[in-house]
Amino acid sequence: MSLFTRLKWADTKGFSTCVSCGKRLHYKNLNAGHFIHGTPSHGYKYDYNEFNVNPQCVRCNKWLHGNLVNYTTFLILKYGQELVGQLQLEGRRKIKLTEEDLLKLLPELEAKVVKAQNGEYNVI
Numbered sequence: 516m517s518l519f520t521r522l523k524w525a526d527t528k529g530f531s532t533c534v535s536c537g538k539r540l541h542y543k544n545l546n547a548g549h550f551i552h553g554t555p556s557h558g559y560k561y562d563y564n565e566f567n568v569n570p571q572c573v574r575c576n577k578w579l580h581g582n583l584v585n586y587t588t589f590l591i592l593k594y595g596q597e598l599v600g601q602l603q604l605e606g607r608r609k610i611k612l613t614e615e616d617l618l619k620l621l622p623e624l625e626a627k628v629v630k631a632q633n634g635e636y637n638v639i
């Protein structure tokens with residue numbers, strides 16, 4: 516999920532934008548920042564929701580604990596208030612994925628990484 520998140524909006528040189536502060540960095544120097552945070556085990560449904568996980572710089576993701584005010588603004592502008600509400604609701608449900616769920620997700624994520632590497636997502 517992390518590789519897909521950091522690549523999904525990267526340009527042909529591998530640079531993408533932190534959704535919270537707008538800083539442009541190479542995808543290898545970005546984090547996959549969660550809007551709704553999972554646990555260290557990362558097995559919850561929203562950990563694999565591509566709207567919930569977006570590229571962030573280390574400063575916003577770690578030092579500013581997600582820079583959530585700006586993260587929320589980004590999500591509202593890009594996807595709308597309804598999506599933010601859905602993510603917040605889903606986050607409260609704490610739906611744990613089973614091993615079978617994760618095994619189904621793996622090929623989907625691999626396909627998304629290939630699409631991202633081929634530039635099939637719009638650059639932001």
Ligand SMILES: [Zn+2]
Nearest residue numbers: 533536572575
């Ligand atoms: Zn940032």
